[in-house]
Amino acid sequence: MGDMTPIARPCPFVLIVSHSLSGHLHPMIRISAGLSHRNWPVSFLGPTAHRSRIESTGAQFFPLTGKADLDDKRYYEDPPTAEYNSLHWVERGKIDLRIQLLESLPDQWADFKRVLRTLHERDPARRVLVISEAFFMGVLPMKYGASLGEDIEVPKTICISVTVPVLRSVDLPPFAWPLPFDQSPAGRERNARMWEKWTERARPFTELLDSQLFACSASRGVGEPFLAGANYRCHDAILQLGVPGFEYPRSDFPANFKFAGLVQGVPNKSTTTTDPDFEWWSELKANSELAVGHPKQKKVVVVAQGTVEINPNDLIIPTIKALADREDVLVVAILGWKDAKLSDFVKVPSNARIADYLSYDAVLEHADVWAHNAGFGAVNHGIAHGVPMVVAGEGMDKTENSRRVAWSGIGVDLGSAKPSIDDVRRGIESVLQDERYSLRVEVLKKQSQEINCFDVVDEELLKFIEP
Numbered sequence: 001m002g003d004m005t006p007i008a009r010p011c012p013f014v015l016i017v018s019h020s021l022s023g024h025l026h027p028m029i030r031i032s033a034g035l036s037h038r039n040w041p042v043s044f045l046g047p048t049a050h051r052s053r054i055e056s057t058g059a060q061f062f063p064l065t066g067k068a069d070l071d072d073k074r075y076y077e078d079p080p081t082a083e084y085n086s087l088h089w090v091e092r093g094k095i096d097l098r099i100q101l102l103e104s105l106p107d108q109w110a111d112f113k114r115v116l117r118t119l120h121e122r123d124p125a126r127r128v129l130v131i132s133e134a135f136f137m138g139v140l141p142m143k144y145g146a147s148l149g150e151d152i153e154v155p156k157t158i159c160i161s162v163t164v165p166v167l168r169s170v171d172l173p174p175f176a177w178p179l180p181f182d183q184s185p186a187g188r189e190r191n192a193r194m195w196e197k198w199t200e201r202a203r204p205f206t207e208l209l210d211s212q213l214f215a216c217s218a219s220r221g222v223g224e225p226f227l228a229g230a231n232y233r234c235h236d237a238i239l240q241l242g243v244p245g246f247e248y249p250r251s252d253f254p255a256n257f258k259f260a261g262l263v264q265g266v267p268n269k270s271t272t273t274t275d276p277d278f279e280w281w282s283e284l285k286a287n288s289e290l291a292v293g294h295p296k297q298k299k300v301v302v303v304a305q306g307t308v309e310i311n312p313n314d315l316i317i318p319t320i321k322a323l324a325d326r327e328d329v330l331v332v333a334i335l336g337w338k339d340a341k342l343s344d345f346v347k348v349p350s351n352a353r354i355a356d357y358l359s360y361d362a363v364l365e366h367a368d369v370w371a372h373n374a375g376f377g378a379v380n381h382g383i384a385h386g387v388p389m390v391v392a393g394e395g396m397d398k399t400e401n402s403r404r405v406a407w408s409g410i411g412v413d414l415g416s417a418k419p420s421i422d423d424v425r426r427g428i429e430s431v432l433q434d435e436r437y438s439l440r441v442e443v444l445k446k447q448s449q450e451i452n453c454f455d456v457v458d459e460e461l462l463k464f465i466e467p
Contacts, residue, residue: 012127012465014040014121015275016059017112019435020047020070021100023306023375025242026309027162028133030263034454045115047071062115063346066107067136070100073337076308079348089395093176096224096396097254101137108138109146112238116152120198129464130157131457134166134231137209143234145219156464158457159235163376163397164247164404165257167229171250174198175227176399181248181407202226237460242380245410245445261451263383264377265361276362287330288366289375298351299432302363302387303371303454304334306378315392315417317346319371322425332367334358336345361385369431371424373417374398386445388437390427392419409440 011394013037018028025046036042038059044059049071054061079085080099082094119199120127130170132139137159143146157282166175169185173179173194183188202225210221222230231237232254239260240247247259275281276359290297305312316333319341323329331352335342340356342348355363360378364370372378374393379401384391393402406413412427419427431437 002005008361011040012129012323013043013123014131015045015115015119015130016131016133017044017045017108017132017136017139019100020049020068021072021308022063023052023067023308023377024133024135024162026377027263028131028160029053029057031131031160031454031457032059034263035457035461037412038458039456040458041113043119045111049073062111062118064108064111066110067099067104068107068111072106072308074224076310093396098208101135102205102208102212105137105140105209108136108217109141109216110243112138112142113148115151116148116155120152126150127153129153129461131461132157134159134160134161134163134236136433137212137231140209140222140231140234141213141216141218144213144222145218146213157235157237159232159238160260160457161232161238161240164242164400165229165232165240165253166227167232167254167257168195168224169252172248174225176396178399180403183249183251183311194235198227199225216280236464239456241453241459242376243346243444243451245384245444245447246379246383246404246408246410248404258264259451260456261453262380262448263385263453264381265448276355276358277352278358280357284330284332284353284363284366291451298330299330299368300330300332300366301333301369301371301428302360302367304333304336304360304378306336308375308377309373309417310336312342315371315373315424316342318419318421318424319428320346320349320352320420322402322428323351325350329360330365334360334363345402358397366417369428370411374405374413376401376403383410383444384440384448386438386442386458388431388441390414390431392417392424408444410444411437411441 016028016032018025032042032044042059042061044054045062045068046054048063051061081094101343171183173191205226207367209226213221236279238254238257241260244259268313283445287298303316305315320331323331329351333352338357342354360381361456364381364387370387371390374391376397389405391402391405391411392414394417400415405411414423414431
């Protein structure tokens with residue numbers, strides 16, 4: 001990810017704002033660390049559950065409040081409705097969009113204004129530049145005519161997209177619709193029909209968004225269907241995390257859209273890191289140190305489900321069972337939360353190594369296959385380390401990510417969030433046996449190495465302060 005040598009300069013304040021979900025927050029925290037290292041004076045408006053991680057980057061922490069201060073671990077452990085976990089993912093997604101994005105908007109807006117006021121009072125002559133994660137909806141009132149208050153200058157804003165781009169395109173159906181990529185005239189006609197349907201289906205969300213904006217004193221609504229991209233296009237620049245080879249080559253990206261590379265991966269190869277505190281870690285390292293083709297070297301399959309869908313019966317246990325009789329394979333299973341135990345669910349076979357919580361960057365250095373549930377961050381971790389994938393994702397962006405894994409040729413999409421043992425086995429064997437997956441993911445890894453994410457963000461900030 002390149003050199004991050006600090007650059008001395010007079011700087012405006014940089015304010016980072018982010019949706020509270022961990023998958024949205026973690027990339028922003030890495031960007032915060034990178035900018036702090038480059039001497040940008042960073043403030044961060046984020047959830048109180050992640051205060052210590054945010055402050056560890058060198059940023060000044062400002063807390064989200066009220067409905068905006070979401071703790072996603074608690075949210076999914078104690079969901080908002082009694083029937084939540086039994087609902088189809090589409091219905092769960094509707095609940096999440098309403099609660100997490102729209103009902104939280106007024107509190108996000110109030111918190112955003114409060115922080116801008118605090119920074120202004122600290123130094124009235126100093127500008128503020130805002131870096132907003134795309135789904136932090138609390139900046140929208142400002143973009144649609146609401147006042148920040150007396151003497152507060154409207155700041156320039158950079159959008160950071162931490163998912164695949166949720167932007168309307170003639171080349172694509174609406175977000176999360178299960179249709180293949182098709183840029184042909186017939187495909188574009190199909191997409192237009194799907195957007196007409198989505199406009200009607202999304203009307204309750206569009207109306208709620210507009211009503212929340214008006215409640216925050218905005219002068220107008222967004223004027224387009226919900227999830228068509230207003231929360232992207234309202235910004236002065238759009239930086240898409242990821243690499244071009246993973247995204248469909250749509251013809252109508254906004255003029256201010258740019259791929260920004262990855263925050264995943266090891267920032268600096270010269271940095272000394274401490275080995276994870278697992279008794280089996282030395283075994284994993286020793287396996288990697290064997291020469292390629294050595295008869296004692298085992299293939300390493302890493303499996304995880306992120307920090308939201310953490311029921312190990314979905315993917316982790318099927319993966320462990322699928323490979324339990326493979327003496328030539330080591331399985332490393334990451335449960336996703338501190339102090340979690342797999343032994344509470346299943347007898348652990350002899351070729352499995354279990355981690356409650358483990359850095360993906362650390363373990364993927366040793367992996368041959370990366371099995372996960374298609375979170376965008378997990379995909380990019382695989383790309384950063386050149387590890388082909390088997391994905392079992394469903395719902396929201398995971399469906400979109402899974403399709404792109406298959407389309408880009410970097411792995412196998414199992415087509416279900418809860419695949420069978422046999423399906424997992426076939427998927428992993430395909431990736432191990434067909435070198436096309438590993439060759440293709442190496443191409444995307446090379447793309448990631450050619451785009452330094454921190455350079456890109458730094459350069460965009462500089463554009464707003466250069467004469």
